[in-house]
Amino acid sequence: MDDGTTGRARKAPPAPLPEFDEETYLRLNPDVLMAVAEGKFRSAREHYEQYGRAEGRLAMAPRDLPRDKIIITARPGSTGEAPHTPLGAVDTIKLSSAGGLFVTGWVNDSLDRLDSVELYVAGWSVAFSAASLARVRRPDADQVARLATPHALGFWGFIYAARRLPTGKCNAVMRLKSGAELILIVNIESQDDLDLRSTVLNHLASAQYPGPAYFNSVSSIGRAIGSQLVDFSQMLTRKAVSTPYIERFHHGGRVPKASVIVCLYGKPDYLALQQALFSRQAGAEDYEFIYVCNSQALAERLLQEAAIAQLAYGLDITLILLGANAGFAAANNLGAAHARAKRLVFMNPDVFPKEPDFARRHLAQVEDLPALRTDIFGAALYYSDGSLMHAGMYFEADTMPGFLLEQKDDETILRVEHYGKGAPPEDAALLRPRPVPAVTGAFISMSSAWFEELEGFSQDYIFGHYEDADLCLRSLEAGRPAWLADLRLYHLEGKGSARQMVHEGAAAVNRWLFTHSWVEPVKAALLGPAPVHPALAEVRP
Amino acid sequence: MKILIIAMYHPELVRGGSQQMAHELFQGLKAVPGVEPVLLCSADYNSPAMFKSGARITGFDQRENEFLFLSYDYDYNWHKLPLPLQAEAFAVFLKRISPDVVHFHHFMAYGIDYLTLTRKILPDARIVFTAHEFMAICAADGHMVRKGDGSLCEQASQVRCHQCQPHFGPEEYFLREQWMKAHLHVVDLFTVPSRFMIEFYTRWGLDAEKFLHVPNGLQMPKFSAQAAAPARRNRFGFFGQMVDVKGLHVLLEAVNLLRAEGFDDFAVEINGENIQFATPARRKEIEDFLAEEAERPLAERRVSFNGGYPHGQLAARMARVDWVVVPSTWWEIFCLVISEAWHFGRPVIASNQGGPAERITDSKDGLLFELGDARALAETMRRAATEVGLWEKLAGGITPPEPREAMVQGYLAAYEAAAARQKLAAE
Numbered sequence: 001m002d003d004g005t006t007g008r009a010r011k012a013p014p015a016p017l018p019e020f021d022e023e024t025y026l027r028l029n030p031d032v033l034m035a036v037a038e039g040k041f042r043s044a045r046e047h048y049e050q051y052g053r054a055e056g057r058l059a060m061a062p063r064d065l066p067r068d069k070i071i072i073t074a075r076p077g078s079t080g081e082a083p084h085t086p087l088g089a090v091d092t093i094k095l096s097s098a099g100g101l102f103v104t105g106w107v108n109d110s111l112d113r114l115d116s117v118e119l120y121v122a123g124w125s126v127a128f129s130a131a132s133l134a135r136v137r138r139p140d141a142d143q144v145a146r147l148a149t150p151h152a153l154g155f156w157g158f159i160y161a162a163r164r165l166p167t168g169k170c171n172a173v174m175r176l177k178s179g180a181e182l183i184l185i186v187n188i189e190s191q192d193d194l195d196l197r198s199t200v201l202n203h204l205a206s207a208q209y210p211g212p213a214y215f216n217s218v219s220s221i222g223r224a225i226g227s228q229l230v231d232f233s234q235m236l237t238r239k240a241v242s243t244p245y246i247e248r249f250h251h252g253g254r255v256p257k258a259s260v261i262v263c264l265y266g267k268p269d270y271l272a273l274q275q276a277l278f279s280r281q282a283g284a285e286d287y288e289f290i291y292v293c294n295s296q297a298l299a300e301r302l303l304q305e306a307a308i309a310q311l312a313y314g315l316d317i318t319l320i321l322l323g324a325n326a327g328f329a330a331a332n333n334l335g336a337a338h339a340r341a342k343r344l345v346f347m348n349p350d351v352f353p354k355e356p357d358f359a360r361r362h363l364a365q366v367e368d369l370p371a372l373r374t375d376i377f378g379a380a381l382y383y384s385d386g387s388l389m390h391a392g393m394y395f396e397a398d399t400m401p402g403f404l405l406e407q408k409d410d411e412t413i414l415r416v417e418h419y420g421k422g423a424p425p426e427d428a429a430l431l432r433p434r435p436v437p438a439v440t441g442a443f444i445s446m447s448s449a450w451f452e453e454l455e456g457f458s459q460d461y462i463f464g465h466y467e468d469a470d471l472c473l474r475s476l477e478a479g480r481p482a483w484l485a486d487l488r489l490y491h492l493e494g495k496g497s498a499r500q501m502v503h504e505g506a507a508a509v510n511r512w513l514f515t516h517s518w519v520e521p522v523k524a525a526l527l528g529p530a531p532v533h534p535a536l537a538e539v540r541p
Numbered sequence: 542m543k544i545l546i547i548a549m550y551h552p553e554l555v556r557g558g559s560q561q562m563a564h565e566l567f568q569g570l571k572a573v574p575g576v577e578p579v580l581l582c583s584a585d586y587n588s589p590a591m592f593k594s595g596a597r598i599t600g601f602d603q604r605e606n607e608f609l610f611l612s613y614d615y616d617y618n619w620h621k622l623p624l625p626l627q628a629e630a631f632a633v634f635l636k637r638i639s640p641d642v643v644h645f646h647h648f649m650a651y652g653i654d655y656l657t658l659t660r661k662i663l664p665d666a667r668i669v670f671t672a673h674e675f676m677a678i679c680a681a682d683g684h685m686v687r688k689g690d691g692s693l694c695e696q697a698s699q700v701r702c703h704q705c706q707p708h709f710g711p712e713e714y715f716l717r718e719q720w721m722k723a724h725l726h727v728v729d730l731f732t733v734p735s736r737f738m739i740e741f742y743t744r745w746g747l748d749a750e751k752f753l754h755v756p757n758g759l760q761m762p763k764f765s766a767q768a769a770a771p772a773r774r775n776r777f778g779f780f781g782q783m784v785d786v787k788g789l790h791v792l793l794e795a796v797n798l799l800r801a802e803g804f805d806d807f808a809v810e811i812n813g814e815n816i817q818f819a820t821p822a823r824r825k826e827i828e829d830f831l832a833e834e835a836e837r838p839l840a841e842r843r844v845s846f847n848g849g850y851p852h853g854q855l856a857a858r859m860a861r862v863d864w865v866v867v868p869s870t871w872w873e874i875f876c877l878v879i880s881e882a883w884h885f886g887r888p889v890i891a892s893n894q895g896g897p898a899e900r901i902t903d904s905k906d907g908l909l910f911e912l913g914d915a916r917a918l919a920e921t922m923r924r925a926a927t928e929v930g931l932w933e934k935l936a937g938g939i940t941p942p943e944p945r946e947a948m949v950q951g952y953l954a955a956y957e958a959a960a961a962r963q964k965l966a967a968e
Contacts, residue, residue: 269619273716276654276723307625311632312658350712352719384699384715492712 266498378439758948
């Protein structure tokens, strides 16, 4: 009993508790039973007086506990569970020289959800909110946590500081909603900026997402990672295009009528193949070719290929070599900046004329048709198996219910489809020249003035994919839809470059970015193969 | 008329049919008044001693008008060379020689794009291309034999070629065809040593009008028939490269079958080399057979291996056999061995496809058996060794092979035809 010798101010005496039953109170409140057993309280009554009454706990049991019915013995939320230190680990923290920060780990938050992952380093700190982190399956963590059913215990995040940060040891705190914490000391690894981008994009593409995996990956990017990655990649792109090596293999005195810009990546063979096949075309000498290479490793080989091509085929070639992968958009923008002609033709390395008079017919159409039809247009593209590959592009939207993604809102992702993919080669309806929602970047013919007006391809897109649709939609919004022209080429889709896991990651970011940028206008008037957009009136049958 | 003959390899450095014919033609043209032939042969890693620092083209062994093109880092996928210096040296050589006719006997080791380069450098020259196999059509060594089951292939396609050599996708075979045709387009006239090839190339898409049949012709040593004919005609000879498609394994299997039947009244002599170019499995099969044969008691040995032979030894080697067996498992474009056998009065037992089928009339001047069928060959050999009067009948039916001079005249006519086609194209 308190004899009043502690010097503390006495509390006001509690109201009398005539019917307080110590034994019953402990039975009703096992947490109090434990606390008393641990010596935290001297008695059940003391707990009741200090906390229990305020928490609305019953002081005594009803005489007859109703059968088959739960009764409430305290106000909801008032009986705080003792927080438990969670199981978890931080696997990786990588920091690049420009301030890209990548973190991966796992935490068993199957019951008590993760609130944040905080990193404290000498000189800086960062707190990743749980919402900003992507959650992924980690079967190894499931085993450690002995979960009966698998949960997405893994997490990863990325943030771009845009400044150099010191590395060293880091206090990593995984904080749960209950306030429970797991504190770990982790070494931060330093990584080159380009390598870090690859690491993150590889991780993005290869991680195991729960439920509808692709949707979950894109959805998790959307919360924060996507925009951070785009900023980070933009910085790398600007660096890559800032110091190009340019060599011209020209034949003096020619004034090209069209500049063909080809972005090369991973495969050097296609320069010679394209030159050999294009140079056979009547009127080929009216074209110059600008090859922009995103693969440093190909530089020497391409210099040799271009020199041989100049000797054997005689077309003007400009070779622009980059020290790092600037991506499709920036490479093409750079190529356009070095073009001599007012007509730009963006062409993939695996695109080849299907018609012997393609070169002349293309320029004839540019000269003869109204500007509205030629400011930006694509062509019918064919697979090598003879079937149609592309006769323009349109948009579809895929929606997944939010409950499958453990989020409140349903998620929509835009999809780009090609008119006539795999169709028989001669389908008049598909081949008819007409305005289309978009054309593929594998072949886009554009006036340089309109290209400049639109400020070129958006360099927000990482490596490649969706920048072509983005350009066409910007053109459409500015009043000039892309046209499908009466021209035919082969497109050996995907064969002209080397595709790796890192590109899958980039494609996911780009799809998120494209959706984020265009979902509203597309939903409004551009959905499906026969969209209602007034500028595309001819699309509708 | 100045004629530049371009060959893959010099036959004195690496033996082979196409280079032998190119060299025969070169020698033959030297004897034609008003014609100045120049020979350019490639040399590669097979002849490292021929390479000189910094040189791309050199002379050859103090021979007048014989040159070596020093080829390295060749891209066998696309059939092209990687270095501009090589192309520039070739271009300078073309300008320096300034021929009226450039006659390619191969593109390998140079690159198919050197055809286009030649047209670019010499816009007025006649370009003649002699196909000695199907290299332009078929990426599988130009043999048109399916890699999977060894069956003969009559039609290349992007999917079929991909099945044969899966490291290239169908699209790349499609491109390969476009690439080849883009360069073959500059050729004024094609020649082939066997007529059946024309059908292959035209089915592939080339213009039949541009093809001419010019059989191979050899200058052979003088030969007089043996004074006394042997009592039995049971000696069989194999002559040629010991690579897979020459089908030596079929002959050895036939020997096994004959032995198993209890028939061993015959002898087989193998005259060949270059077994190092056979696939490891086939090489082992042949080497194991020969090793086992060598272990047999002398009286039981039926197969002897004589190794390769210089041209001068051909008469002696031929004298030791009655029949020449050509068990090739591919189309066997022309088969110079048939010419050699005929020159020495030896009837040929050959696979019933391609060049041999075109040249040999079964049971008139030789015997044909089902290609790749060792049992059919065994039966044919048994018949040849035992049927009285058969050898004499077939030997009597042999038409002497085309001499070199006939081939030279054939090519001179081809050069004229090429000029006519050029004129036609210009109009």
